Amino acid sequence: MINYLLFIVLPYAALTIFLIGSIYRYRSRGFSVSSISSQFLEGRRLFWGSQPFHWGLFFLFFGHLIAFLFPRAVLAWNGQPVRLLILEITAFVFGLSALLGLLLLVRRRLITKRVKIVTSKMDIVVFVILLVQIISGLMVAYYSRWGSSWFASFITPYLRSIFVFDPQMDAIASVTSVWLKVHVVSAFTLIGIIPFTRFMHFLVYPLDYTWRSYQQVIWNWNRRYIRTSRAHSEGHKSQNN
Numbered sequence: 001m002i003n004y005l006l007f008i009v010l011p012y013a014a015l016t017i018f019l020i021g022s023i024y025r026y027r028s029r030g031f032s033v034s035s036i037s038s039q040f041l042e043g044r045r046l047f048w049g050s051q052p053f054h055w056g057l058f059f060l061f062f063g064h065l066i067a068f069l070f071p072r073a074v075l076a077w078n079g080q081p082v083r084l085l086i087l088e089i090t091a092f093v094f095g096l097s098a099l100l101g102l103l104l105l106v107r108r109r110l111i112t113k114r115v116k117i118v119t120s121k122m123d124i125v126v127f128v129i130l131l132v133q134i135i136s137g138l139m140v141a142y143y144s145r146w147g148s149s150w151f152a153s154f155i156t157p158y159l160r161s162i163f164v165f166d167p168q169m170d171a172i173a174s175v176t177s178v179w180l181k182v183h184v185v186s187a188f189t190l191i192g193i194i195p196f197t198r199f200m201h202f203l204v205y206p207l208d209y210t211w212r213s214y215q216q217v218i219w220n221w222n223r224r225y226i227r228t229s230r231a232h233s234e235g236h237k238s239q240n241n
Helices: 002-028 044-069 071-077 081-111 113-117 121-143 147-163 178-196 198-204 223-228
Strands: none
Touching: 002 147, 002 178, 002 198, 044 071, 044 081, 044 147, 071 081, 071 147, 081 113, 081 121, 081 147, 121 178, 121 198, 178 198
C-alpha cells in the first residue's frame, strides 16, 4: 500500500496539481509569475551561489531527460567502461556543484538580513526539498554505481508507464535503496508544489530576450538625497517621460 501511494498516487497527484495549478495561477494571477529576484538587495553572494547551482542543475536535468528520451543511446554509450566512467564522474561533479551552490544560497538567506526579511515560508520548503533531492541523488550515485545505466534500463520504463497511464511500479518497488526511493518521491513532490513557488517563472521563460537588443537602465534619482531625506515620500518623481 505504501509503494502504491508513493509511486502511483503521488506521481498522478503531483502532475495534476502542477498542470491545473499552473494554468490557474497564470490565468488568474499572471503578474505573480516571477522569480522575484533579490539581486538588488545583495548581489555578490547571490552570484557565487546561483552560478554553480544553476549550471549543476541545468546539466543534471538534461542528463536525466536524455536518459528518459533516449535510453538505448545511453546504454550504447555506456557500453565502453571509459565512457561510462566519464559520464558518471561528470554527473557526480555537477551534482556536487548544485549542492554547493544551494548551500551558499541557503546561507545567503540566513545571514543577509535584507534577504532574510523577504524570504517566505514556501522558499524554505523549496530549499528543504531541493536539499533532499540533490543529496539523495548524490547518495544514489555513490552507493549504487553506474546509475546512468540502470536509470535507462528500469527507471525510464517506470516513468514512461506513468505518462501512458499504465503504471508499472514492480521494478521500483522492489529496489532496496532507500536513497533512490527518496530521490523519486522528492522529485514528484517538487513538481507538485511548482505552482505555489517561484519556479513558475521557468514556464514563461522570456525566450525573446535571447535575440532582443540590450537595454541600459539608468538611475535617474539623486541617490545621496534620497538616502538622507527625512521626508515621508520616496523623493522627487522620476524625470523620465
